[in-house]
Amino acid sequence: MSRRYALTAYLFLxxxxxxxxxxxxxxxxxxxxxxxxxxxxxxxxxxxxxxxRVLSDQAVHNSFVITLIFGAGTTIGAIVIGLALxxxxxxxxxxxxxxxxxxxxxxxxxxxxxxLLWRNILDPQLGILNRVLDSAGLPTQAWLNTNPLATIIxxxxxxxxxxxxxxxxxxxxxxxxxxxxxxxxxxxxxxQRFWRIxxxxxAPTTLFVSVMSVISGLQAFAQAYIITGGGPAxxxxxxxxxxxNVAFSARDFGYASALSFLLLxxxxxxxxxxxxxxxxxxxxx
Amino acid sequence: MANRRLSRRQLLRWTGAGAVAGVTGSFAAGCGAGAxxxxxxxxxxxxxxxxxxxxxxxxxxxxxxxxxxEDVLAEFEEEHGVTVNxxxxxxxxxxxxxxxxFASGNAPDLVEDAGWAQEFAISGEAMSLQKYIDQDxxxxxxxxxxxxxxxxxxxxxGETYGIQLHLTAVLPFxxxxxxxxxxxxxxxxxxxxxxxxxxLTGDGVYGIALNQDHSYAWSWMLQNGVRYYDPETEELxxxxxxxxxxxxxxxxxxxKHKVAPVPTTGTDYSGPQKLLSAERAAMxxxxxxxxxxxxxTSPDLELGIxxxxxxxxxxxxxxxTSMFIPTNSPHPDLAWDLIKRLTALEVEEKAxxxxxxxxxxxxxxxxxxxxxxxxxxxxxxxxPYSADYQEGLRLTGKSGEINELFGTLYxxxxxxxxxxxxxxxxFISEGERVLAG
Amino acid sequence: xxxxxxxxxxxxxxxxxxxxxxxxxxPLIYMLSLALQTEAETLxxxxxxxxxxxxxxxxxxxxxxxxxxxxxxxxxxxxxxITIAHLVFDPLVGYVFAKYQFPxxxxxxxxxxATLMVPLFVRMIPLYTMMSNMGxxxxxxxxxxxxxMDAFGxxxxxxxxxxxxxxxxxAARIDGAxxxxxxxxxxxxxxxxxMAVLGLFTFVFQWNEFLWPLVATTTEEMRTIPVGLTxxxxxxFTLWHxxxxxxxxxxxxxxxxxxxxxxxxxxxxxxxxxx
Numbered sequence: 001m002s003r004r005y006a007l008t009a010y011l012f013l014x015x016x017x018x019x020x021x022x023x024x025x026x027x028x029x030x031x032x033x034x035x036x037x038x039x040x041x042x043x044x045x046x047x048x049x050x051x052x053r054v055l056s057d058q059a060v061h062n063s064f065v066i067t068l069i070f071g072a073g074t075t076i077g078a079i080v081i082g083l084a085l086x087x088x089x090x091x092x093x094x095x096x097x098x099x100x101x102x103x104x105x106x107x108x109x110x111x112x113x114x115x116l117l118w119r120n121i122l123d124p125q126l127g128i129l130n131r132v133l134d135s136a137g138l139p140t141q142a143w144l145n146t147n148p149l150a151t152i153i154x155x156x157x158x159x160x161x162x163x164x165x166x167x168x169x170x171x172x173x174x175x176x177x178x179x180x181x182x183x184x185x186x187x188x189x190x191x192q193r194f195w196r197i198x199x200x201x202x203a204p205t206t207l208f209v210s211v212m213s214v215i216s217g218l219q220a221f222a223q224a225y226i227i228t229g230g231g232p233a234x235x236x237x238x239x240x241x242x243x244x245n246v247a248f249s250a251r252d253f254g255y256a257s258a259l260s261f262l263l264l265x266x267x268x269x270x271x272x273x274x275x276x277x278x279x280x281x282x283x284x285x
Numbered sequence: 286m287a288n289r290r291l292s293r294r295q296l297l298r299w300t301g302a303g304a305v306a307g308v309t310g311s312f313a314a315g316c317g318a319g320a321x322x323x324x325x326x327x328x329x330x331x332x333x334x335x336x337x338x339x340x341x342x343x344x345x346x347x348x349x350x351x352x353x354x355e356d357v358l359a360e361f362e363e364e365h366g367v368t369v370n371x372x373x374x375x376x377x378x379x380x381x382x383x384x385x386x387f388a389s390g391n392a393p394d395l396v397e398d399a400g401w402a403q404e405f406a407i408s409g410e411a412m413s414l415q416k417y418i419d420q421d422x423x424x425x426x427x428x429x430x431x432x433x434x435x436x437x438x439x440x441x442x443g444e445t446y447g448i449q450l451h452l453t454a455v456l457p458f459x460x461x462x463x464x465x466x467x468x469x470x471x472x473x474x475x476x477x478x479x480x481x482x483x484x485l486t487g488d489g490v491y492g493i494a495l496n497q498d499h500s501y502a503w504s505w506m507l508q509n510g511v512r513y514y515d516p517e518t519e520e521l522x523x524x525x526x527x528x529x530x531x532x533x534x535x536x537x538x539x540x541k542h543k544v545a546p547v548p549t550t551g552t553d554y555s556g557p558q559k560l561l562s563a564e565r566a567a568m569x570x571x572x573x574x575x576x577x578x579x580x581x582t583s584p585d586l587e588l589g590i591x592x593x594x595x596x597x598x599x600x601x602x603x604x605x606t607s608m609f610i611p612t613n614s615p616h617p618d619l620a621w622d623l624i625k626r627l628t629a630l631e632v633e634e635k636a637x638x639x640x641x642x643x644x645x646x647x648x649x650x651x652x653x654x655x656x657x658x659x660x661x662x663x664x665x666x667x668x669p670y671s672a673d674y675q676e677g678l679r680l681t682g683k684s685g686e687i688n689e690l691f692g693t694l695y696x697x698x699x700x701x702x703x704x705x706x707x708x709x710x711x712f713i714s715e716g717e718r719v720l721a722g
Numbered sequence: 723x724x725x726x727x728x729x730x731x732x733x734x735x736x737x738x739x740x741x742x743x744x745x746x747x748x749p750l751i752y753m754l755s756l757a758l759q760t761e762a763e764t765l766x767x768x769x770x771x772x773x774x775x776x777x778x779x780x781x782x783x784x785x786x787x788x789x790x791x792x793x794x795x796x797x798x799x800x801x802x803x804i805t806i807a808h809l810v811f812d813p814l815v816g817y818v819f820a821k822y823q824f825p826x827x828x829x830x831x832x833x834x835x836a837t838l839m840v841p842l843f844v845r846m847i848p849l850y851t852m853m854s855n856m857g858x859x860x861x862x863x864x865x866x867x868x869x870x871m872d873a874f875g876x877x878x879x880x881x882x883x884x885x886x887x888x889x890x891x892x893a894a895r896i897d898g899a900x901x902x903x904x905x906x907x908x909x910x911x912x913x914x915x916x917m918a919v920l921g922l923f924t925f926v927f928q929w930n931e932f933l934w935p936l937v938a939t940t941t942e943e944m945r946t947i948p949v950g951l952t953x954x955x956x957x958x959f960t961l962w963h964x965x966x967x968x969x970x971x972x973x974x975x976x977x978x979x980x981x982x983x984x985x986x987x988x989x990x991x992x993x994x995x996x997x
Contacts, residue, residue, distance in 0.1 A: 005822055005823065005824070005901075006822070006823070006824035006825065008822070008901045009818045009822035009823075009824040009827075010824065012814055012815065012817075012818045012822075012901075013815060013818055013830070015811060015871075016811065016815045016834070016871065016876075019811075019870055019871055020833075020834065020837055020871075020873075022852075023845075023849065023867070023868050023870075024837040024840065024845065025837075026848060026852075027840070027844070027845030027848040027849060028836075028837075028840060028845070030845075030848045031840075031844055031845070040408040040682075041387070041388065041408070053722065056718075058715065059689075059693075059715070085742060088735055088738060088739055088742075089739070091727060091735055092727065093727075093732065093735060093736065093739070096739075097984065099739045099742075099743055100984065101980065101981070101984065102743040102746055102747050103742060103743060103746055104980060105746060105747065105750060105977070106746050106749075106750065107926065108926050108973060108976035108977060108980060109750070109753075109930075109969070109972075109973055109976075110929075110930030110932070110948055110969070110972060111930065112930070112932060112948060113753070113930075113965075113969040113972065113973075116960065116965065117749055117750075117752070117753050117969075118749070119551055119552075119553065120756075120769075120962070121749060121752065123549050123551075123556070124546070124547070124549055125546055125549065125556065125559075125560060125565070126556065126559050126560070126563075126769060127769065128752060128769040128771065131768070131769050131771075132771075142547065142549070144549055144550055144551065145547055145549060145550060145700055148550060158745070158746065158749075162746065163923070166919060167919065170882070170915050170916060170919055173915070174882070174885060174915075204881040204882075204884055204885065205881065207881070208877060208878060208881045211835075211877070212838075212874065212877070215838050215839060218839075219839070219841050221841065225552070226552060227551065227552070228550050228551060228552075229497075229550060229551055229552040231497070231550035231551070231692070231693075231696045231700070232550040232696040232697070232700040232701055233693045233694075233696035233697035233700065233701055233703075234693050234696075235550075236550075240841050240843075243841075243844075244843055245685075245689060247384075247843065248377075248380060248381050248384055248843075249380075249685045249689065250683075250685035250686045250689070251384065251404075251408075251685065252686075253388070253847075256844075257844070260840070260841065260844045263839070264836065264839050264840060267839035268832070268835075268836055268839060271832075271835055271839070272832065342940065347952060347953050347954075347955055347956070348955065348956035370940065370941055371942075372940070372941070372942065373942075373953055374936075374952065375952050375955055378936055378949075378952060381843075381933075381936065381937065382936060382937055384847075385846065385847055385850050385937045388847045388850070388851070389847065389850050389851035389854050390851075390854075391854060553960075555765075559765065559766075562765070562766070563766065563768055574956075577956075578765055581761060581762055581765060582762050582765040582766055
């Protein structure tokens with residue numbers, strides 16, 4: 001019996017095997033092969049040189065740390081704010097549909113446009129924000145220079161919290177009312193219901209959001225490419241932005257491949273850990 | 286479209302490889318792909334007209350698609366019976382696109398580049414134009430009619446790989462009304478500048494505004510006699526003290542004398558221009574690309590352009606673009622013919638009239654239209670003392686990485702106010718590692 | 723809903739929502755304002771909050787300066803095609819990982835998730851070589867093929883299918899339904915909200931994709947909107963009025979799609995099978 005279902009499973013997976021094999025794993029094999037090569041076309045074998053070079057490359061270390069902070073900031077922010085907003089727009093309020101739409105709107109815009117827009121808004125000398133602050137008699141800001149990393153984390157959250165809100169909303173509405181009803185009858189207050197019922201039953205959604213958010217946080221690119229250019233002085237030199245420059249500005253595809261491969265390992269490690277934790281937290285109906 | 290399909294099919298046949306084979310190979314997998322097509326054109330060298338019906342692919346900067354060039358292309362299409370696929374990109378995108386092409390063995394026929402001719406000459410991806418120049422140089426005036434400072438940056442091992450298309454320089458732009466009101470003259474030396482800037486600063490106006498982009502810093506470096514890279518001693522930033530002094534001077538304008546705002550980190554070069562246009566900065570350093578935006582946003586501004594400052598010597602950053610033909614170009618002869626047409630004196634003059642862009646021909650600089658125009662003339666006079674600051678560095682093949690490091694150095698000093706001496710130390714040790722590696 | 727809200731918590735909730743809504747929407751209104759400004763206004767160093775007279779001509783200008791109609795059509799075909807493919811493949815694969823037991827399941831799933839961790843530009847050049855060998859550069863199929871399904875959608879569907887009680891599937895099997903029929907008749911109707919989310923986000927993501935269409939198109943007529951928009955930048959400055967107008971057009975279809983799909987994830991998932 002179970003053998004038959006295993007066969008069915010493989011049959012259903014067949015298109016996926018073909019697709020991911022061709023479109024992802026052949027390129028991944030290529031990256032791994034290139035990580036042992038050097039030269040503008042990555043055609044000269046250099047053994048482990050690219051990997052030993054990483055060990056002493058200050059700029060890579062710097063950008064790795066920056067990216068970890070960025071990933072942590074955007075993930076925690078996306079979960080906390082996204083869940084809070086989802087709980088708010090899940091309430092029986094008039095016009096909640098409008099609020100849901102309004103909060104999701106930034107996510108529907110392209111990250112390139114968002115980047116350009118915020119660069120335009122935040123510019124200390126020329127941006128609209130300082131003009132508004134100034135005319136309201138408030139002190140002006142120069143966040144892009146004084147707190148560049150926090151600023152791009154903020155812009156990223158501005159764009160993404162609507163999206164995590166929608167995911168949490170879908171998760172919230174998947175929790176059958178009976179659980180809450182039963183708990184209310186048992187005398188649980190709102191806070192207790194949140195911690196004992198809502199949060200545990202949301203675990204699959206939370207897991208999904210945190211895994212996806214870590215992955216996209218560690219791969220963030222446009223924030224540096226479009227808003228800060230990695231500056232001032234490498235303070236927002238996000239890892240993928242750095243690797244992109246190694247590949248397309250310095251044209252060292254071999255080293256870029258090695259750096260990509262290392263990031264791949266790091267993200268896989270993070271994901272495995274999260275899935276482990278998530279599995280423990282998941283509740284079966 | 287039909288032609289494109291055909292040539293793709295040919296490509297498939299020549300590589301003799303299916304999809305998977307191409308992918309599992311290295312980045313250089315399809316390298317030879319374009320070669321057979323090359324031969325076909327090369328065999329009737331010089332004529333190029335036999336390829337009627339073909340498509341010639343040209344990569345161009347999206348900001349440089351002037352009507353003057355569109356006209357040339359239209360005429361070219363008609364005469365050769367070919368279609369020109371004129372692909373316009375931003376610089377970063379153009380480079381990404383081009384490197385992807387090279388990596389998979391494809392290539393456009395002609396590329397406008399932001400100073401990449403030497404880099405691709407070294408990697409073997411740009412074609413030597415020497416045979417064409419030997420044949421046509423006298424007729425078109427190359428190299429004799431080009432500003433001498435534009436020749437070195439497109440040469441490699443004694444051969445020419447690119448032809449300068451535009452030539453620009455970075456000079457002080459200033460608000461004449463503000464200068465008159467304060468009763469000051471455009472500065473000639475750094476000391477003058479500091480004095481003037483102090484005079485003009487106040488009441489929401491800055492005496493000068495610096496760019497966030499590090500290439501603008503080279504005005505000061507060159508004026509202080511700094512060399513980016515000395516191929517003989519293989520040293521970066523010589524003399525070192527002069528380099529530190531030039532960097533610190535810029536930082537002091539911002540942080541010590543407070544006559545300039547802190548430049549905002551970003552990917553935009555237009556910050557100082559906007560401040561000048563808004564009459565919130567009295568002076569900026571920039572090139573002719575800012576003429577048009579200034580005119581459009583503040584038509585009433587009385588704009589003055591001054592000759593470059595001097596410290597050790599008078600110097601300005603030279604910039605501008607060139608064109609090169611990729612080695613795998615399917616139609617190099619046609620591409621060369623297009624280069625000749627695009628750099629003809631009357632095309633240069635038309636482009637200048639249309640957009641205010643400056644050109645590399647000596648005869649352009651000497652023409653009465655240019656000499657009679659106050660703004661163009663200042664630039665034309667600056668060409669002899671303007672310099673390509675990356676000269677020598679590019680041939681190391683490491684200029685991309687070194688420039689990234691310099692960008693960090695510049696921002697660290699000018700934005701973060703790190704002492705130039707300390708930041709320089711980091712730059713040198715990292716830079717030496719890059720050059721050695 | 724379960725309980726009524728007290729007036730106080732109602733006011734606090736509204737207040738929070740209004741603040742959050744303002745923070746998200748105001749910058750976008752500023753973008754709309756930019757789209758309606760003259761070039762001089764957008765370039766002005768004294769930023770203009772709202773244009774003196776609205777320049778609807780900016781939108782016409784887009785179509786005059788570039789084959790913008792083509793850009794829109796290409797974007798619709800590519801993003802639409804990819805979205806349909808995702809809706810076909812992702813739930814099926816997600817279902818397999820949610821409800822079937824088979825050897826190497828976790829390993830395969832990890833290998834699948836690993837594909838999410840490869841940034842596009844890293845696989846871009848191998849893909850470009852492959853598409854070039856297949857003669858698919860500058861075609862719609864070449865723009866679609868590398869994105870037919872992805873681990874994000876599969877993971878999403880797995881997470882939403884997992885809570886569906888196994889009893890439902892068992893009951894259907896006892897009734898003699900085929901495996902495909904169970905998927906179609908029992909599983910899919912349960913996850914409509916998740917499908918709406920998947921369809922919306924896939925479309926939005928692909929609609930805004932930049933790097934692959936940049937590399938995989940070789941004529942202006944084949945460009946998608948995000949790549950086409952770069953034509954409106956000058957060498958050293960952005961033509962803001964046109965870029966913003968293009969962004970507004972770029973935004974419209976995703977907004978429409980959101981309005982069409984939002985009722986699904988607003989109404990909620992009902993687990994009607996269990997008592």
